[in-house]
Amino acid sequence: MLLQDKVAIVTGAAQGIGLACAQRLIREGAKVILADVNDTAGQSAAADLNSNDNQAMYVSCDVSERLDVHNLMAACIETHGRVDVLVNNAGILDDAPFLELEEAEFERIIRTNLKGSFLVGQAVAKQMVKQAEGRGPNGAIVNMSSINSFFALPDHVAYTVSKGGIAQLTKAMALALAPHKIRVNAVGPGTIATPMIDAVVKDEAFRQKVLSRTPLGRYGRSEEIAAVVVWLLSEEASYVTGETIIADGGRMSLNYMVDVPDGR
Numbered sequence: 001m002l003l004q005d006k007v008a009i010v011t012g013a014a015q016g017i018g019l020a021c022a023q024r025l026i027r028e029g030a031k032v033i034l035a036d037v038n039d040t041a042g043q044s045a046a047a048d049l050n051s052n053d054n055q056a057m058y059v060s061c062d063v064s065e066r067l068d069v070h071n072l073m074a075a076c077i078e079t080h081g082r083v084d085v086l087v088n089n090a091g092i093l094d095d096a097p098f099l100e101l102e103e104a105e106f107e108r109i110i111r112t113n114l115k116g117s118f119l120v121g122q123a124v125a126k127q128m129v130k131q132a133e134g135r136g137p138n139g140a141i142v143n144m145s146s147i148n149s150f151f152a153l154p155d156h157v158a159y160t161v162s163k164g165g166i167a168q169l170t171k172a173m174a175l176a177l178a179p180h181k182i183r184v185n186a187v188g189p190g191t192i193a194t195p196m197i198d199a200v201v202k203d204e205a206f207r208q209k210v211l212s213r214t215p216l217g218r219y220g221r222s223e224e225i226a227a228v229v230v231w232l233l234s235e236e237a238s239y240v241t242g243e244t245i246i247a248d249g250g251r252m253s254l255n256y257m258v259d260v261p262d263g264r
């Protein structure tokens with residue numbers, strides 16, 4: 001097991017990629033705190049994970065609220081006395097063309113996706129530094145980015161900007177925390193079939209658009225992103241920091257388009 005007895009926090013863990021990360025972390029031997037704003041789904045996910053005597057706990061936390069983040073850390077330390085790994089995954093998507101995007105909506109996305117990752121990342125890193133006492137390695141953090149930290153979406157401007165920010169936040173955190181032997185990386189998924197994009201993945205026009213840019217010929221699965229996250233958090237990636245690892249079925253490498261497999 002890659003993360004035996006490590007204490008992990010996963011934000012946005014009630015569903016989708018965050019839930020897959022929590023499930024995989026448990027399988028790798030970690031004790032996991034699931035943080036989310038969806039209390040019903042979060043509590044149910046933690047209860048499911050505990051059905052095999054595994055150690056999962058749900059904490060209600062809006063990552064964009066400093067007090068919630070403080071309470072998340074307090075709950076983690078009270079329960080486990082430490083934190084070893086973080087998956088900064090919580091994220092939301094805006095849906096408005098650039099010329100119609102409202103200021104409040106822009107702020108809402110940046111607050112959750114970018115400021116939230118900063119707040120949780122800094123709080124966890126402070127605790128990791130406190131735990132260090134000259135021993136190392138002292139911790140690992142993965143921020144959830146996107147291929148849209150490199151590409152741009154004119155109808156999801158705030159989202160695009162937030163994910164561009166995550167790439168730079170990842171590098172800055174990696175440099176600042178390297179002296180403390182804390183590694184910080186990001187994962188940049190392509191199109192992954194999760195509740196976030198539930199409505200569109202079933203749409204044939206969307207499928208054609210995405211898969212004509214996806215050499216592997218299918219959407220990704222949350223578990224495939226969780227596998228990269230766990231690898232980055234583990235000692236297997238002990239010399240990797242400041243990177244965004246793309247998992248997109250080959251989309252970033254493609255210049256033109258590919259044939260779309262028959263969906264029937």
Ligand SMILES: NC(=O)c1ccc[n+]([C@@H]2O[C@H](COP(=O)([O-])OP(=O)(O)OC[C@H]3O[C@@H](n4cnc5c(N)ncnc54)[C@H](O)[C@@H]3O)[C@@H](O)[C@H]2O)c1
Nearest residue numbers: 012014016017036037062063090091146191192194195196
């Ligand atoms: N699905 C994709 O195709 C895709 C692609 C690239 C990147 N991502 C990124 O992966 C991450 C997870 O996406 P997903 O597809 O699983 O989405 P999702 O909507 O299925 O899950 C996101 C979770 O985050 C939670 N959340 C939202 N706001 C929160 C807040 N303020 N505080 C705490 N939790 C909050 C939601 O309640 C939900 O449980 C996001 O950062 C997203 O940008 C997803």
